[in-house]
Amino acid sequence: MTRNSISRRGFLATGAGGVLAASFGASPARAATDVAFQLSWLPSVQFAGSYIAKSRGYWNDLGLSVSLNPGGPNAPVEPPVVAGNALLGISAADYTAAAVAQGAPFRIIAVAMQKNPFVIASLPDKPVNVPKDLEGRKLGMALANTPVLKALCSLNDVDFDAIEIVPTQYDAAPLLAGQVDCLLCWETDLPVAMMMRGIKPVTMLMADYGYALHSQTYIATQDSIANRRADLIALLRGEIHGWNDFHADPDAAAALTVDMFPDVGLNLDAQKLQAALQVPLMFTDVTQAHGFGWFTDDSIAANIKTLALLGQDVSADLWDRSLLEEIHAS
Amino acid sequence: MQANAPPPIQCRDLSRSFGHAGARVDALEPVELHFAAGETTAIVGPSGCGKSTLLRLIAGLDTPSTGSVRIGGETPLQMRQRAALSVAFQDAALLPWRTVRGNIALARKLARLPPDPASVDRLIALVGLAGFEDRRPADLSGGMRQRAAIARCLISDPRVLLLDEPFGAVDELTRARLNHELPALWQGRGVTTLLVTHSVSEAVMLSDRVIVLSPRPARVVADIAIDLARPRATGAEADALIANVTEALAQSAPPRPQPA
Amino acid sequence: MTIALHQLRRRGADRFYPVLSALVALLMWELLARVFAQTYLIAGPVEISRYLWDHAGLVARAAGITTFAAAIGFVLGNAVAIALAVAAVLLPSLARLISALALVVFCLPLVATGPILRVIWGPGLGPQITLAALAVYYTTFLPLMVGLRAAPPSWFDLVRSYGRGRFSALVEVRAMASLPYLFAGLQIAAPAAFLGAMFGEFTGAERGMGVLTIRAMRSLDVAGTWALASTAAAISMLAYAGLGRLSRALNNGPPPLILAPVLEGERRARWRALLHPILVTLILLAIWWLSMEAANLSPFFAKRPADVWAFLITAPEAAAHRATLGAALLETLVLALPGYLLGLALGLGLAIVLVLAPKLARGVMPVAIALRAIPIVITAPLIVVALGRGPAGTITIVALMIFFPSLVACYQGLARTPRQVLDLFDSYAASPLRRMASAQFPAMLPAFFAAARMAVPAAILAATTAEWLATGRGIGGLMALTASTSGYKMLWSAVVVLAAVAVAGYVVVAQIERAVLRIYGAEQLTR
Known part of the structure; x- marks a missing residue:
């Protein structure tokens, strides 16, 4: 199955209900509360919902003045949230689980990427269409992701030892230079880079083969959830509002992102492509039914299973849906 | 003690040794020395005999192992602190980034005296460096550097002048000329002068008294x-004194020939 | 370095060689780029120019912000270096302690300090400036320590003969005498500051050269990556050349021997020699613990000495932790050590060749200086892409980081052979090789060892950076992994072990230096 999913750009179900819901409870007269939101990577359309919420004043309307702290290759994401410098952070279920194991009092309170964005990207002349195809291939990946590959192998009965792992940095060049047959990467970045160069890679979404792991998760400390609940709820409301706008018009979101960050060197076409690719990962039947950011008990169970394969024992306590329930109930 | 009069210098039981118990080197055996006020005394001796050590002890730049130095009743440190003492060093010790003028003016600054550009320029002319005021040491010959160093010594108008082989690095001809020209600058100013040298003729030509030291550890011989x-001019009388000193120097040395 | 430029300038008539060699280099570069166009590895000068033309505003803004942070860090870091060196000179009893503390702080790996600084500073330029300052202060401190003492005793006697003390000696003698050394240090510091600022951007920033570089590398923008690398190198070289010009304008002579060994403390009693490292360690631990308590840093990520002790020594799984850490460290050292030796040997070898073939030197030295100015952040991934991710890539990066400073130091050292000694060899019609072996080589040793000492932290920085950005292996990979998976106990343990290894390596080189210089008679060589 190939997922060169430009075809999915037509997928435009709007969560209009969510938009309306998010607008309630706003009291613009209140003095704005300063809060920081720690993102996990450099500015890009990956966080377009937040940029929309900020630039269209959704948070202001809810009484928040939000600073969006950028991430980067050596940026701390969990520590500012633990230290209280940021009220909310973007993490992923596996990173969150690891931080909790190290004593961080985190809860996942919403999930942006319903489907994990990890793919195996390959070239059409030697495609990896199903996990079994990995056997005998040279796979370029960061060594840090070895547990991820092992999990995929055990989920799909693939012989891990038959895959030749080539440690690469996060870069598509080795694939194009023929140094490897395929790459372990996010669907929304290296494949986009290749498509922008006119190369159409074959991508196999690991989420379609049992790798269930919430990505781009919203994390907050238990203390904040208890004591700064109103701020967190307002923050999530604005965020949901922004992402619903994104869903309605990803191209506009891409244009807004490029405009907001003129110094990051973003390419509008690449951002549009990335936005289109991330729509099906973020907006599914679940969000259709419950609203952006929602997660079901089933998906929690699936995540716990995947995390166990990654060597992390967690319970359902890692997730806390109460804030979303409050938001979507009103 | 009157501030402007040249002081006598008294060394009592003065000695200096270096190193620890095992590898102890005596640079100077205990000596008793008195230098009269206003006199110029030359100290001669073989290379490495401790002449410079003696001078440094008198200047207070080195600490004696035993004994003491009194300059007109004061310690060397007290003398230095009121800028009543100047030292001319073997290598001239001009700071390479300062001009001739700057180097000489520095002495007044270090001596905490008010700037006196007129005196600086007068002294520069006096030592024969007129026209070189704004040159740096690297542009000067060895002899010119020593002239500048002498001028620097005099700019603070010291009562005690300690000259440590000031012309040691200068060729023989220049040296003779400097010996002829420069002493007039401080003689008659009321300065007690000590001159360390290994040149017997220089010692005789410049000083009122010559002290001959033995090889290390130094003793007065x-x-x-x-x-x-x-x-002064060379002549029979001077030659006789030179012969005297040379004789004393030769007897001070052990019988085996001294390496150069 | 400047001495080489100086000599080039003196022989102003044949500026022809640098121009020619630059043209040849550009041409070869363009050819290589065209040959490997399909591999997404190299962009040539033509493509780079086109990119810069199309994105002039973007690159200018990024260069502006990164240069701004680098400049502030440069000023602050060098101010700290000057303050430390002055303190060490005014308070000689503290000199060794200050030197040791300065070395250890310099050996802290950027991979680990970056995120901590980001948490402390929050958003903004804080980490960029701090990392730039951290990257420069030691390369200024070390030559300055030498320069502040690099004056003949009679100059100090002169000051003392007027009853003035240490302070006057500092102002009137040491300050000016140290200027050439200071500027030699500042020149090395300029590219380092830029590197530090780029590393700082990796901890989370919205603009700057580091941000653009990451973006370009991830989006297969080869022209962009190389254009950014070229811009960074050009800025570093401009700063380098500007400081050289300023130094000459201040009428400094050519920089004297950089980093002559500080052979002091020989008379120290044995028990003090033993006590000293213990004292330094205790003070470091105290600073570590106190600064974290004072800044009230969360124990989740800001581990204290006791946490590391427990993690490595007393915890039930301590043995497993040590095994993981040890294996990663070994993996790094196995590559860092050959890279270190190779870099030193190449630097030394090329310096000798250049002295024997002076015409070649006029072409090669400017190119070497130019290449040296390119930040490792950019060179590391490029080299790994070009040479593959096996040992060869990492070894090459380490060797390259060390090669240029070693080449420059050795070349300067060889050039400092006293004229009279060379005349003596000439009078016997000794062959150039004989002259090299018997006169120039020994005269160069202090400079070589100074470079070898400085190269120890540089080698570890290069190896861990290559592992972090490119291969994901070794202790650099371990630190990157543990930083992202909240394994802060392991991260801090790795920092401690790495700093200890760097200091130990430095001490070992210093011991070898002492032994060798004793044989060759340092006293006649270092002046």
Whole structure:
């Protein structure tokens, strides 16, 4: 199955209900509360919902003045949230689980990427269409992701030892230079880079083969959830509002992102492509039914299973849906 | 003690040794020395005999192992702190980034005296460096550097002048000329002067008294008065005194030949 | 370095060689780029120019912000270096302690300090400036320590003969005498500051050269990556050349021997020699613990000495932790050590060749200086892409980081052979090789060892950076992994072990230096 999913750009179900819901409870007269939101990577359309919420004043309307702290290759994401410098952070279920194991009092309170964005990207002349195809291939990946590959192998009965792992940095060049047959990467970045160069890679979404792991998760400390609940709820409301706008018009979101960050060197076409690719990962039947950011008990169970394969024992306590329930109930 | 009069210098039981118990080197055996106020005394001796050590002890730049130095009743440190003492060093010790003028003016600054550009320029002319005021040491010959160093010594108008082989690095001809020209600058100013040198003729030509030291550890082996009229010129009388000093120097040395 | 430029300038008539060699280099570069166009590895000068033309505003803004942070860090870091060196000179009893503390702080790996600084500073330029300052202060401190003492005793006697003390000696003698050394240090510091600022951007920033570089590398923008690398190198070289010009304008002579060994403390009693490292360690631990308590840093990520002790020594799984850490460290050292030796040997070898073939030197030295100015952040991934991710890539990066400073130091050292000694060899019609072996080589040793000492932290920085950005292996990979998976106990343990290894390596080189210089008679060589 190939997922060169430009075809999915037509997928435009709007969560209009969510938009309306998010607008309630706003009291613009209140003095704005300063809060920081720690993102996990450099500015890009990956966080377009937040940029929309900020630039269209959704948070202001809810009484928040939000600073969006950028991430980067050596940026701390969990520590500012633990230290209280940021009220909310973007993490992923596996990173969150690891931080909790190290004593961080985190809860996942919403999930942006319903489907994990990890793919195996390959070239059409030697495609990896199903996990079994990995056997005998040279796979370029960061060594840090070895547990991820092992999990995929055990989920799909693939012989891990038959895959030749080539440690690469996060870069598509080795694939194009023929140094490897395929790459372990996010669907929304290296494949986009290749498509922008006119190369159409074959991508196999690991989420379609049992790798269930919430990505781009919203994390907050238990203390904040208890004591700064109103701020967190307002923050999530604005965020949901922004992402619903994104869903309605990803191209506009891409244009807004490029405009907001003129110094990051973003390419509008690449951002549009990335936005289109991330729509099906973020907006599914679940969000259709419950609203952006929602997660079901089933998906929690699936995540716990995947995390166990990654060597992390967690319970359902890692997730806390109460804030979303409050938001979507009103 | 009157501030402007040249002081006598008294060394009591003065000695200096280096190193620890096992590898102890005596640079100077205990000596008793007295230098009269306003006199110029030359200290001669073989290379490495401790002449410079003696001078440094008198200047207070080195600490004696035993004994003491009194300059007109004061310690060397007190003398230095009121800028009543100047030292001319073997290598001239001009700071390479300062001009001739700047180097000489520095002495007044270090001596905490008010700037006196007129005196600086007068002294520069006096030592024959007029026209070189704004040159840096690297642009000067060895002899010119020593002239600048002498001018620097004099700019603070010291009562005690300690000259540590000031012309040691200068060729023989220049040296003779400097010996002829420069002493007039401080003689008659009321300065007690000590001159360390390994040149016997220089010692005789410049000083009122010559002290001959033995090889290390240094002892005083001869103390010769030089009663020559000034300005001095070479001649039979001077040659006789030079022979005297040379003789004393030769006897001080052990019988085996000294390496150069 | 400057001495080489100086000599080039003196022989102003044949500026022809640098121009020619630059043209040849550009041409070869363009050819290589065209040959490997399909591999997404190299962009040539033509493509780079086109990119810069199309994105002039973007690159200018990024260069502006990164240069701004680098400049502030440069000023602050060098101010700290000057303050430390002055303190060490005014308070000689503290000199060794200050030197040791300065070395250890310099050996802290950027991979680990970056995120901590980001948490402390929050958003903004804080980490960029701090990392730039951290990257420069030691390369200024070390030559300055030498320069502040690099004056003949009679100059100090002169000051003392007027009853003035240490302070006057500092102002009137040491300050000016140290200027050439200071500027030699500042020149090395300029590219380092830029590197530090780029590393700082990796901890989370919205603009700057580091941000653009990451973006370009991830989006297969080869022209962009190389254009950014070229811009960074050009800025570093401009700063380098500007400081050289300023130094000459201040009428400094050519920089004297950089980093002559500080052979002091020989008379120290044995028990003090033993006590000293213990004292330094205790003070470091105290600073570590106190600064974290004072800044009230969360124990989740800001681990204290006791946490590391427990993690490595007393915890039930301590043995497993040590095994993981040890294996990663070994993996790094196995590559860092050959890279270190190779870099030193190449630097030394090329310096000798250049002295024997002076015409070649006029072409090669400017190119070497130019290449040296390119930040490792950019060179590391490029080299790994070009040479593959096996040992060869990492070894090459380490060797390259060390090669240029070693080449420059050795070349300067060789050039400092006293004229009279060379005349003596000439008078016997000794062959150039004989002259090299008997006169120039020994005269160069202090400079070589100074470079070898400085190269120890540089080698570890290069190896861990290559592992972090490119291969994901070794202790650099371990630190990157543990930083992202909240394994802060392991991260801090790795920092401690790495700093200890760097200091130990430095001490070992210093011991070898002492032994060798004793044989060759340092006293006649270092002046």
